[in-house]
Amino acid sequence: MPLIELVDADAVEDFLSRNTVVLLLIGSGRDQSAYAVLASLCALGPAGRAARTPPDGGGADRRVRGLLAHHPQTDRACLVLVQGLAVLDVLRASDVEAHGAGWAQAHFAERFLTRLADA
Numbered sequence: 733m734p735l736i737e738l739v740d741a742d743a744v745e746d747f748l749s750r751n752t753v754v755l756l757l758i759g760s761g762r763d764q765s766a767y768a769v770l771a772s773l774c775a776l777g778p779a780g781r782a783a784r785t786p787p788d789g790g791g792a793d794r795r796v797r798g799l800l801a802h803h804p805q806t807d808r809a810c811l812v813l814v815q816g817l818a819v820l821d822v823l824r825a826s827d828v829e830a831h832g833a834g835w836a837q838a839h840f841a842e843r844f845l846t847r848l849a850d851a
């Protein structure tokens with residue numbers, strides 16, 4: 733399933749205004765293995781409920797980083813579970829690097845997929 737590409741702040745607003753539980757992958761270098769793991773996990777989300785921002789620091793990136801300003805995060809990629817403007821959970825590239833892809837998949841299955849299934 734191709735992910736929805738959020739190219740600017742308006743696209744982010746439209747995506748988040750659905751008020752359903754969605755996955756949002758905040759961009760980083762696409763050549764990084766942790767980002768690749770996060771992207772593959774994001775692609776497991778239901779059709780139309782998973783999106784990513786480009787890794788260029790544009791309007792979409794600034795909008796979602798503003799949304800996460802009150803949540804501890806790194807300045808690199810992260811996969812965010814969101815309902816409207818409420819952040820439900822975050823999986824960071826630094827966590828994937830520290831714990832590995834297997835841990836990330838288990839974390840995603842346990843904490844993210846159950847919420848996506850319930851919505």
